[in-house]
Amino acid sequence: MTDEKTRLGELRDEIDSLDQQIMDLISARARCAQEVAHVKMAANPDENVFFYRPEREAQVLRRIKEHNPGPLPAEEMARLFREIMSACLALEKPMHIAFLGPIGTFTQAAALKHFGHSVISVPLPAIDAVFREVESGAAHYGVVPVENSTEGMINHTLDMFMSSPLKICGEVQLRIHHHLLVSPKHKDQEITRIYSHQQSFAQCRQWLDTHRYGIERVTVSSNAEAARRAAEEPGTAAIAGDMAAELYGLEKLANSIEDRPDNTTRFLIIGREEVPASGHDKSSILVSMRNKPGALYQLLEPFHRHGISLTRIETRPSPSGTWAYVFYIDFEGHMEDETVRKVLAEVDEEAVELKRLGSYPIGVL
Ligand SMILES: O=C(O)C(=O)C[C@]1(C(=O)O)C=C[C@@H](O)C=C1
CATH class of the missing domain: 3.30.70.260 (ACT domain)
Structure with a gap:
């Protein structure tokens, strides 16, 4: 055996042994979370038990970021722990999270960034429908966009708070990258129409005026809907993000075409209770x-x-x-x-x- 093969073999044995230890520790953590659920239920036998604790999750993630020894970046380590906590919470109680749909929108990406992937995410067609779903108790929490760094406030969300009894339980920011997407089936055809959401058109206005001037722009209800149409209609493209591109199997004709490199959207988490x-x-x-x-x-x-x-x-x-x-x-x-x-x-x-x-x-x- 060459030196390289011997050394690789040793390192992989070490990784296998570490993986086993990590797995044992994650399992011990999950059992702890199950125990936490029992304690919460015993303390509130007749009431709504709040399994999801946003303040505790924030403290856990902050501590991970502060104490991360490297070489993984703190953001990456926090992301891994985000998923571990998400899986632990799902053991306590599977969470239904309503979001401004359809599937593949940036709001869904924000919901998964905030809650991790072990939640049941429920797409709804409009911001007020997300509020109603949470108000009625059909969903535990909701996720709605509230402001974009390029385009400003999302007034519909602000106005909903005037009449809704819901509370804001959290916030999450997402860097928004838009791409010009086409279906690989139609990619040789000339593009005569571009679909997107009105906010995304606004966030890519200069790029479109410079690189695709004169092509018809058709506003649809979401980026995901734009991607769906581009996947089906020859001669069309969509402006949407990675999730929608993946969902509808689209290819990137141009990458990150947002006018401002720091284009970020802030989303709110809405729920029925106050957060300590x-x-x-x-x-x-x-x-x-x-x-x-x-x-x-x-x-x-x-x-x-x-x-x-x-x-x-x-x-x-x-x-x-x-x-x-x-x-x-x-x-x-x-x-x-x-x-x-x-x-x-x-x-x-x-x-x-x-x-x-x-x-x-x-x-x-
Ligand atoms: O500390 C709690 O209250 C827990 O339920 C445990 C835990 C965790 O896995 O750390 C899980 C879910 C909560 O949202 C917060 C934290």
């Missing part, structure tokens, strides 16, 4: 103020005085009347924090209405 503090949290509120001079100043001043950082403020027309506005505000901290309590008490005194949408861990992955 994880130690590194964000909160969201909706506030409507009286229409008078200085109203916005009055609203923001307590945040400034108490040193609380705002991460976003958006204005939406109020459903209650013409030229009345509702402010959607994200800020750092948890509603259980003493300082946040004080600020919200002050805001509440001045506001016509203050709605607490929830506190949740700042996205870890």
